[in-house]
Every structure is written in C-alpha cells, then in structure tokens.
Amino acid sequence: MKIGIVCPYSWDVPGGVQFHIRDLAEHLIRLGHQVSVLAPADDDTPLPPFVVSAGRAVPVPYNGSVARLNFGFISAARVRRWLHEGTFDVIHIHEPTSPSLGLLSCWAAQGPIVATFHTSNPRSRAMIAAYPILQPALEKISARIAVSEYARRTLVEHLGGDAVVIPNGVDVGFFERAEPKAEWQSRSAAAADGSDGGVIGFVGRIDEPRKGLPVLMKALPAILAARPGVRLLVAGRGDEEEAVSGLPKEMRANVEFLGMVSDEDKARLLRSVDLYIAPNTGGESFGIVLVEAMSAGAPVLASDLDAFAQVLDQGGAGELFANEDAGALAAAAIRLLGDPARRAELRRRGSAHVRRFDWSTVGADILSVYETVTDGTSSVAADDRPGLRARFGLARS
Template identity: 25%
Template sequence: MRIAQVAPLTEAVPPKLYGGTERVVHWLTEELVALGHDVTLFASGDSQTSAKLDATWPRALRLDGAVRDPNALHMVMLERVRQKCDDEEFDVLHFHLDYYPFSLFQRQPTPFLTTLHGRLDLPEHQPVFSTFSSVPVISISNAQRRPVPQANWVQTIYHGLPENLLTPRSSSHDYLAVLGRIAPEKGVDRAIKIAMRCGIPLKIAAKVDRADQDYFDQLISPLITGNPLVEFIGEIGDAEKPEFLSGAMALLLPIDWPEPFGLVMIESMACGTPVIAYNRGSVAEIIDDGLTGFVVEDETSAVAAVGRLSQLSRDATRRQFEARFTARRMALDYLAAYRSLTEAAQPRIKLVSSAE
C-alpha cells in the first residue's frame, strides 16, 4: 500500500527524548516499511526514518526557539499532504494531528483516518465530533471513546513498541520508579507519598515542561529536597530505560486524569517490571490486574499493592507485553483498518440486466 503518515512537527520522529505521539508514529512507520509498504512520513526535517521523508520545517518545533506560532506550520503541512494526494495518489492517509485534518480532508477522495492521541473529555470536544461525526477515527483505548460516543470510531488500536527495544536486565529490584513527565495529572506527589509510606526508595526519571514548572517548584521540589528516599534523575531516553525500569520493583502511576493510553506502562512491562496504577482512563485495559501489575483506587490500596509484588512473575509480565503490545501487532492492526477504508471507498460496479 502507498501510505502517508502525518506526524506533529512538535518533536522529531522519533523524538530525541520525551514525545509519546512521535515515538509511536516512528515505530508504526518503521514496521510498515519492514512489511513492504510504500510509506511517506510528513514530519520535521530532523526526523530519522526508513520511509520517504517530507519535511515541512527543518527541525522539531520544541527545539526551535524562533517559532512562536506552530499552528501556522501545521497548516502548511496539511496543504502539502493535500497537494501530494493529487501527485502521488496515496492509497490511504493516516493523521496524528487530532482534529486539524477533519474539515479539509473530508472534502477530498483519498481515504483517511486519524488516530486520536489525547484526552477527549473537554466541553469543546463535543461540537467538534458532532460536526465531523462521519470522519473515521481510531481510539488508543476504549476508555478514550467514552466522552464522545458520537464520533465515527473505526477501531481501538493499542500502541506497541519494537519487541527488542526495551528488554529485561539483571538487577536487584530495590526501588520504586516514576517515568515520563512531571505534571499535576501524573500524580508524582502521590507517588512520593506512596514510596514514603512503604519506606522504599523512589527514583524519578521525568521531564518538567515549562507549563508545569510552578507545580514542580511549589509541590514536588519540597518533597524531594533533603529526602533520602527520593532521587530525581530527570528526563531519560530509550537507551537508559531498560536499566532504570529493570532495577525497579514496580512502576508507580498514580494518575488523576482520563489517561488515553499511557506508553510508560508498556515500556515497563517490556522490561518485565509490573505497574501499580490508579484506575483512571485506559489503565484497566492495559494492565492485566494480578498478572502485569495492580489496578488500585487510592494511596492506601497502592501501598498494599506494593506488599503484593512478590506474587507477580517478571517473566510473565514480559510475555504479556510480547503478546499484546509490540509494534508489529500494532502495524498489522492498522493495516487491517487501512484496507477496510480503501475497500469501502472503491467504486462499486452496478450490474445491469438485459431487461433494463
């Protein structure tokens, strides 16, 4: 198939450090190329890909301090995709830009779909999905769908990562871990309190966005400063994750928002490390409770779950990752969705009887 993957320009594909959406786009694109498909990736010019790269801007916008209006460049990219549809005749277009493509691309003939990577529970989402109720969209968890049942849901396709990207390492498993981003909805303050109640060291490998700097300074920093149980490592990349996650007893994810997927959960499982997460959003779909971790309701039940970690098998956690959350499985699921769209778009030949 001739497939266009259209990624945000915010981060490179793959991102240098944090960037869940762009990382998933990278894994999907590489698998589609490996499966023999003709893929064009629309992304920033510093992206690395086996596909054909069509770069709207030379570098990721988060790293380019000269760009103050990222929406302008995304509009340019959408128009480039539309023009390429005329020139290259893609079989299918796959967008990762939320609702930005809806209006323009429902007015052209090439089949397209959009994977929605974020939360959908804000009031302003209601008129969007009511207005564009025929536009095909992919959910990354069933929980993500709940606020907008009027959307044209094609399929739920869980994220996947390359099978051997993150693998278990021999380690002593003597601390709890936090990975990802420090923000109020991620509940890092709650993770610190859980670790302190358990009397177990906590290592935090996470980035702090500018928007969350006040939260970090006012709430997290006082809990870390002078606390012998807590070590703040900062942002890490894929190369550091296997050692970091393999050394942990468990990954703590005491979130307080409707998590659409939660990539850190499957990264942890890939390393054989179980996850203890609050029952919000996708958590109960991603974690097999009692097998790859524990789904809990609050701080007290999280502390109790830490005491039950010895009941879990790290080998079984890794096997479940391999069965459910690899990039190859994700790519095959998307190919099935693409084919469904293209078959539905094919003109049907009307058979006319001789009597007519």
Template identity: 25%
Template sequence: MASKPSRALDNRPLTIVQVISNYPNAQPVPSIKGGTEKIVHELTEELVRRGHHVSLFAARGSRSSAQLITYPKGLTHSQIPQYVLQHMPSGTDIIHDHTFRSAMGRRKLPCPSVCTVHLPVKRHGKNPVYVSKRARQLMGGGKGFYIYNGINTHEYEFSSEKRGYLLFMGRIIPDKGVLQAIQVAERTGKKLLIAGPIKAPVFFRREIQTRIQRNPNIRYVGSVGGDRKQKLLKHAECLLFPSLWEEPFGLVMVEAMACGTPVLALKNGSVSEVLSGFPQLICKSVGEMARKAHRKNYPSPAQLRLYVNQRFTNKQMTSNYLRLYREIIRRREQKRGQRKSVRR
C-alpha cells in the same frame, strides 16, 4: 457485518501517507521522549518492512526508512494539509493523520483517511481511531475504532535484577500523579526516583521540591531518554503509575513491563485494559498502592515481558492498522461503485 475486502485489495502493497504535527507541537521522528512520535515511527518502519509504499511527513531532523518529507521552517499546523496535498505521491491509497487536532482528516481529501486520536481532543477527523476502548468511550461516545499502541520489544532491555527503588516516569504535572507517587514512597519508606520534564514549575517548586528536600530517599533525576531511560526502567523494583486523569493509553506502563518491571497503577483511563492480565497490580487508592508496593507480590519479570509480546507489539499494532486501512479503502470503493450504478 462488513463484507470482506476483495482479494486484490487484501494482497497488494498499499501507498500510505503518514502525517504527524510540526513544531512546536511535535518532536522529530523517532523521538527518545515523544510517545506519539515513537508510535508513528514504529508503525511506519513496520509498514515499510512489509513492503508497503509509505511517505512520512514530519518535523525537520526526522529519520525514516519511508520516503521522508520534512516540513519547511515556519510551517504552521493549519498549513499542513495544503503542504501534504501538494507533495504526497499520486495514487495514494490512504492518509493516516496523527496530528494533534486532525489537521488532515477534517479536510476534503482525494483519498480516504484515518485519524489516530493520540491526545484527548474533541475535534476529530473522519474515521477516528482511539488508543484504548476507554478513550473511544470518553472521547468518541463509543463511535469510531480503537487500536492499542505497540512497541518493538527488541529495543527494550530486559532485566530480572532489580535495585530496590520505586520509579515515577512522566511529565511533572498534578494530573500525572507525581505527588501521589511521593506519598507512596513516604508511606513505605522506599527509595523513589522521579524522572520527567517539569511542565508545571510552580507546582514542582511548591509541592514536589519541598518534599524531596525533606526526604533523602526521594530524588528527582530530570527528563530522561535513550539508555538512561532504559536503565531506570529495567532496574526499578516497580513503576508507579498513579495517574489521576483519564489517560488514553499510558505507553510507559508497556515499556516498563517489556523491561520486566511491574507496574502499580490507579484505576483510571486505560489502566484496566493495559493491565488486564495482571488485575492484582491495579489499585483503587494511594493507600492500596502503598500496601502493594510494601508487599512486593509481583508477577515475575519473564511473565511481564511475555505479556507485552503477546499484546502490545509494533507488529500487532501494524496488522490492526492494515486491516483498518483496507476496510476503509474497501468502503470508499464500494460507495464509488454504488454512485456509478445510480448514474447508469
């Protein structure tokens, strides 16, 4: 069992560097579309609110309450570590690497680091943090840490008024299950709105567009963010999450429930964890999802909002990261102390 951090470390404000990817792999922070950018923004803002000294390295166009250091034009992913090391504050306690290939955490650094693995990649840095237990099991072989993503529920509009449509929200690719969402709509005869960027145009044209043209109850509304996204989420009868792959987290499930909207999801990836409080919403097949969508035996909107407030907020996420930061710093100090003792 790990020993308890010293009281001085436990109480003092930390100097923390947050690093996110640069273009073309990342959006500015905050982003109305990028999930990783949203999480980094929520974490950074809450750390600042708690009195910590935070520097954020992010793409141009970003905004933050932290000390914001934007990347120069043309900076590549491989150049991020050197740029951060040249511009980060002296006395930095810890670097939090959010880059998609752990650009910082795989380098030798003057201070400890943690690396959140937002996407399913195999090359991780030191102290990897996964966004679910399932992700840690699959990508980390059970090693490392896991901390759930969290949102600021005050930024999500709650509504108990629903307007009788099913909603699919996500990238339009086969693995996200958009075709399976259409199958649910076809089996139930319900209206389905599909929202998200088309990332597989051939798949969309051959498999999705033809079905939309045949069924007046199914409509593609494009890529959405901001107020439009909020309205779609809060008024949906149900969000369909028929993901076919091992989704590390699935932030849209939490966003929907924060708006008071139930989620029906296939039992893949983190679904069993995110919906652990509502196992009746987890489905083993498209047929079961269609049957449950037809019956509409959902938790109340208030129950769903409360559930998110109890488990998936930015405050809980930040507290968990702070505990991890302090533990990693304590371990580093302990090792240094041991090396000094050996030299004597």
C-alpha cells in the same frame, strides 16, 4: 503500499502519540512499504528520513495538557503540497479532530483515509461545540481506529459513528533485550530480596500534574518510613527542585532525577527497577508506558484509571491502587517491595499479557484496515471485525 501518516503533535516534544506513529512507520518500512510522516517540527529538530516537517508548532491547551500544534494558512499549504507530492495509496490521520495537521489533512485529502482517535475525554464540551465544523471532515474518513475502548467511547459519545479498537503497539523484544544498569538496580538485586529498600521508577513529564508525580511524592515519606533505603528514579523533563519541594530535606537524596532519557536508557531503566509506578490521575486513553514496563519485565503498580485497568487486564497483569490516593499507593508499594514472590508473579503475568501489544500483532491489524479501505470498502465499522474485540477483551457497551 504508499502510506502517508499525519502526526498532529510536535516532533520536538515526544509523547505517546509521536512514539506510536514513529514505531508504526518504522514497522511498516521494515515490511517493505513506503511511508512518509507529516509532523510539526522546529527547523533545527533532527528528523528521521521518513518525517517531513510542516513547520513550527505553538503550545495550545488541549485535553488536560498543553499540546504543541500546527494550524493556519501556511500549514494548510504544506499539507496540500505533501499530499500532492506523496500520491499515497492511503492516508492515516491521527487525532483528526485536533486543531492541527490532522484536521487540515482531513479537509484536504482525497481517497482512502484511516483515522486513529487517541483522546479519552468523556466530558469534552469543546468537541461537542465543534461538531458542525468537524462533520464534513469526519464524513471523508473511510475507517476509524480507537486505541482503547475509552477512546472509542469518547468518539461515539461526541461525534457519533463507531471504531475498531486497535491498541498502541510496542516492540516487546526491544525492552526484553535491554541490559539492566547496575547503578539503577537495588544493591541486593542479585538476591532479589530488596533488603536495601528497593528501587522504584517513574517515567513522565515532571511538570504535568496529570502524570501523577505529585501523588507519588506525597506517598514517598510513608514508603521511606517503612523501607528507608528505597530509591526513586525519575525520568522526564521538568522542574526537579519544584518536584521535591514538598519532601522533607533528609528524604530528597532518595530521589534521583535522570532528565530526558533515550529509548535505550528508558528500556534499561525499566529492566532495572524493582517496581514501576504509574500514578497518573486522568486524561489517559491507553497507557503505553505500562506496556513498555511489562515488556521489560518490571512489576507494575498503577492508578486505577479505566484505561490503565484495561491495559493491565483488570489487575491480572499489574496491581492497581485508588486514583489520587497517596496512602493507597504507599501501602501497595510497601507491600510489593517486601514481597519478591508477588513481584516475580507480576513479571510472569505481565510478560505473557503484553504479547498482544507487540507490533507483530498490532501492525498486522492496522495493515488489515489499510487493505480493506484501499480495496474499495467505504467504511470499516467495529462490528465488521469482531476478532479484534475478542482478542483484546473489549466488549461493546
């Protein structure tokens, strides 16, 4: 099958959507399909052989963050050329309502179109206001996928229609096979008793408040008061000095910034820590880093966002704390760092739960949607695929 995938966000600044698209493309290529990904990218950005650049993106405030998007007449011409040269059997557009390549491709594409909706934003006035403009494009979509129940609800409430829920995928084996890194482990890791305090990890953009690092920093003094040897490893780009500016100076040595890390080092980090903390405060429709952490065998403590609770099986595969409550975060982290048996239980539960997110399952579900629309079916509604809802525990609301 010849598959064209449209990425709305710049390949230069990796994020959850870009990682999902990259991994999906690589999975499909391994299965023998021909795949081309169209994405914004600067001229000097190293690109995989299956990615075609649609030109430089510009930063635009979008969904509580700043996204790098690509729009305009030149972009539209590049979209049309890519579609014409690709002669794809199916076009898979991610975020077709974003003011970027997704919407341009939806306007220009002919034939079967599959759209994946990633955004979870229950009060998007902009999306409601833009509906008359979006409607002609949305009517061309043959099948809709939402990455979570919360992304589906955003779609239903703002744009109408429905979608099948297929979560983001992860290569579970890649994280399972990663080797822990000695300098990132507890000094007492061999005994797993955390007697030196323990190591906690955070992965995310430092400068983006909704990723929650300020909440974790606010909780850190209480954690260090109870367990003075705790180390916090932070992987991600941003202003490191600003991030620790609120900490007492004597505590700043307990925070180690790793900067941007490779996929391999991210996996090694998640394999090394005693506890992974996801203090995100909002705007999350899924939570791929939670899936990656569970795949690596890291016990997870996360804010109780609806999407995070869903990924963590409502607390069965990882523990939850009240969103933006630094005191609750500190109390839970102190308790877990002092309880190796509970952490071992979370590892077992997480490792079992995460199998449903492996690409062997997620990729097969996406291919099933492709095959349905290319066989001539005009639409795929969520009700037509009840097995997916049952498999991921997602009930209709």
